[in-house]
Amino acid sequence: MNLPAHPQRLSLPDLPRALPLYGSQSSRAIEQRAQHELGRQHLPAHTLMQRAGAAVFRLSAALAPHARRVWVVCGGGNNGSDGLLAAVAWQQRLQPLGGQVCVTWLGDAQRLPDDARHAWALAQQAGLHWAEAPADGPDAPDLAIDALFGLGLAQAVRGPALDWIERLQSLPCPLLCVDLPSGLCADHGNWHARAAPTASPLRHTLSLLTLKPGLFTHHGRQASGQIWFDDLGWSQLGLAAPGPSAWLHGPETPHGMGPVPSPSLLRQRQHSPHKGTHGSVIVIGGQQPGPQGTGMTGAAVLAARAALRGGAGRVYLGLLEPAAGTAAAPVFDPLQPELMLRPAAALLHDPIAAQSVTVCGCGGGTAVAALLADVLATCPRLVLDADALNALAADAALQAQLMARLDRGWQTVLTPHPLEAARLLGCSVAQVQADRLGAAQQLAERSRCVVALKGSGTVVAAPGWVPSINPSGNALLASAGTGDVLAGLIGALLATAEAGLEATAQAAAAAVHRHGRCADRWPSEQPLLCASELLNCL
Numbered sequence: 001m002n003l004p005a006h007p008q009r010l011s012l013p014d015l016p017r018a019l020p021l022y023g024s025q026s027s028r029a030i031e032q033r034a035q036h037e038l039g040r041q042h043l044p045a046h047t048l049m050q051r052a053g054a055a056v057f058r059l060s061a062a063l064a065p066h067a068r069r070v071w072v073v074c075g076g077g078n079n080g081s082d083g084l085l086a087a088v089a090w091q092q093r094l095q096p097l098g099g100q101v102c103v104t105w106l107g108d109a110q111r112l113p114d115d116a117r118h119a120w121a122l123a124q125q126a127g128l129h130w131a132e133a134p135a136d137g138p139d140a141p142d143l144a145i146d147a148l149f150g151l152g153l154a155q156a157v158r159g160p161a162l163d164w165i166e167r168l169q170s171l172p173c174p175l176l177c178v179d180l181p182s183g184l185c186a187d188h189g190n191w192h193a194r195a196a197p198t199a200s201p202l203r204h205t206l207s208l209l210t211l212k213p214g215l216f217t218h219h220g221r222q223a224s225g226q227i228w229f230d231d232l233g234w235s236q237l238g239l240a241a242p243g244p245s246a247w248l249h250g251p252e253t254p255h256g257m258g259p260v261p262s263p264s265l266l267r268q269r270q271h272s273p274h275k276g277t278h279g280s281v282i283v284i285g286g287q288q289p290g291p292q293g294t295g296m297t298g299a300a301v302l303a304a305r306a307a308l309r310g311g312a313g314r315v316y317l318g319l320l321e322p323a324a325g326t327a328a329a330p331v332f333d334p335l336q337p338e339l340m341l342r343p344a345a346a347l348l349h350d351p352i353a354a355q356s357v358t359v360c361g362c363g364g365g366t367a368v369a370a371l372l373a374d375v376l377a378t379c380p381r382l383v384l385d386a387d388a389l390n391a392l393a394a395d396a397a398l399q400a401q402l403m404a405r406l407d408r409g410w411q412t413v414l415t416p417h418p419l420e421a422a423r424l425l426g427c428s429v430a431q432v433q434a435d436r437l438g439a440a441q442q443l444a445e446r447s448r449c450v451v452a453l454k455g456s457g458t459v460v461a462a463p464g465w466v467p468s469i470n471p472s473g474n475a476l477l478a479s480a481g482t483g484d485v486l487a488g489l490i491g492a493l494l495a496t497a498e499a500g501l502e503a504t505a506q507a508a509a510a511a512v513h514r515h516g517r518c519a520d521r522w523p524s525e526q527p528l529l530c531a532s533e534l535l536n537c538l
């Protein structure tokens with residue numbers, strides 16, 4: 001058998017293809033299949049662990065080639081074994097150079113799993129230096145390896161490991177986390193230690209055998225730093241893997257269709273299309289300021305502009321009627337005069353509504369609730385955002401109407417942030433965030449809609465689909481109005497997408513990826529990315 005490939009650096013967000021993600025259960029199933037096959041091929045016991053230890057050593061040596069004082073923190077399970085084997089390899093490298101490896105070990109020699117017992121014996125033979133903590137001052141570590149917990153962490157960390165995790169995460173030297181940063185839940189990206197780590201360019205994570213969903217959503221991206229992957233030779237075994245728990249999608253999503261090319265490129269390649277070919281988008285929202293209205297016209301304007309910049313051929317902006325005695329609605333958008341402004345109710349009763357994608361709810365305030373039943377009944381392709389979602393959450397009749405849309409072959413995309421998702425699911429934000437994949441999937445199944453659950457690692461789910469996680473975007477997007485831009489962009493991509501649930505989900509995922517990529521490409525010398533600036537790079 002060939003040797004396993006070197007660790008691959010995951011170049012996010014532009015993955016060449018969608019990658020399967022496996023939670024702890026399916027990772028263990030894959031490990032079992034691999035162990036069985038390696039045994040069948042008469043490879044020595046502990047081969048997988050040996051490969052894991054070698055991969056950790058190889059990558060850490062590449063990250064810190066001049067390291068002389070290495071601190072390796074190991075737990076008492078198999079994650080710790082990978083660390084122990086890497087420590088032995090570092091000891092062999094550093095001994096002739098006068099360097100030192102310090103191992104902090106949490107295990108109980110009386111109750112070690114089989115692989116860990118073997119690694120422990122090798123570590124004993126190598127004569128490693130054991131200590132509760134590394135030296136301080138000039139002898140402080142210049143490389144650290146975190147092998148406390150990987151897949152086996154099931155609940156809040158207890159005991160001395162809490163202090164070690166904190167110390168590891170704040171060291172001013174490169175840190176390589178084995179499989180997962182200790183404290184991070186493989187399945188959900190929840191942080192199970194004290195305060196979640198701040199971002200650090202010194203932090204790396206080498207995911208072993210499989211990529212886990214928790215690395216890419218909720219606390220995962222920030223806690224993991226740069227993510228690397230080594231499949232430990234799994235792909236060369238030619239075995240069937242269980243179905244993935246989720247996908248990590250790039251511009252190409254896992255569900256069949258190729259990458260979504262940029263609209264301008266598509267247009268430059270063609271000659272015969274007219275504006276109608278590029279689809280129409282209606283945006284309904286933007287409650288006017290007034291005695292009841294909260295004044296959120298800007299949100300609907302952002303969504304409409306995003307639909308235009310996203311490639312829609314025609315964009316209509318239907319602002320919600322101003323209350324009596326308040327200022328009249330604007331008649332045009334001076335910065336984007338291409339937008340066609342009409343009263344929202346008039347747009348809904350125009351035949352245009354049947355041929356367009358409608359984006360409803362951005363800045364809709366309380367006024368949008370009154371129109372929602374009409375919107376659900378007249379708009380075959382629909383994106384519901386913000387206040388439309390809140391109105392939906394408060395009204396069981398509207399929810400029933402939403403669910404029935406799919407029977408007519410009508411598609412809907414919901415774009416909740418975690419609070420909106422919690423309202424729709426009738427649970428707390430903490431419950432949504434504790435299982436973002438599960439929450440998005442549950443909402444998709446319950447509402448029979450495509451769902452984009454926003455936040456770090458936006459999850460796109462659809463009924464009957466395996467959900468996918470978007471790897472683009474960063475906290476530059478955490479500012480008011482960026483969600484409105486996303487809703488408009490989804491509308492634009494839907495306007496030229498094929499009919500059907502799969503194409504709808506594909507378009508939503510592509511829009512989420514494109515939206516996040518704008519933030520990833522934003523020049524680092526410019527500290528802020530306002531929603532209106534985001535429009536310029538769509």
Ligand SMILES: NC(=O)C1=CN([C@@H]2O[C@H](COP(=O)(O)OP(=O)(O)OC[C@H]3O[C@@H](n4cnc5c(N)ncnc54)[C@H](OP(=O)(O)O)[C@@H]3O)[C@@H](O)[C@H]2O)[C@@H](O)CC1
Pocket residue numbers: 027028031048049052075076077078079080082113148149150151152153154155156157158159161178179180208209210
């Ligand atoms: N499967 C694979 O893909 C492959 C797996 N490999 C490697 O094995 C790793 C999985 O190993 P694993 O199953 O032994 O679990 P692991 O992460 O070491 O944790 C168990 C230890 O943590 C402890 N512990 C748990 N919770 C705790 C808490 N809250 N607070 C405190 N302690 C807690 C628990 O203690 P206990 O509960 O038993 O007292 C036990 O000592 C995987 O991530 C990868 O690195 C690769 O080598 C090959 C391919």
Ligand SMILES: Nc1ncnc2c1ncn2[C@@H]1O[C@H](COP(=O)(O)OP(=O)(O)O)[C@@H](O)[C@H]1O
Pocket residue numbers: 386417454455456457458472473474475476477478479480481482483484485486515
């Ligand atoms: N930390 C983050 N990392 C990546 N994307 C983020 C982060 N914070 C927010 N976003 C993205 O920014 C957008 C914010 O949307 P939303 O919360 O609806 O804001 P608003 O209603 O003000 O427009 C979403 O697309 C969300 O995924």
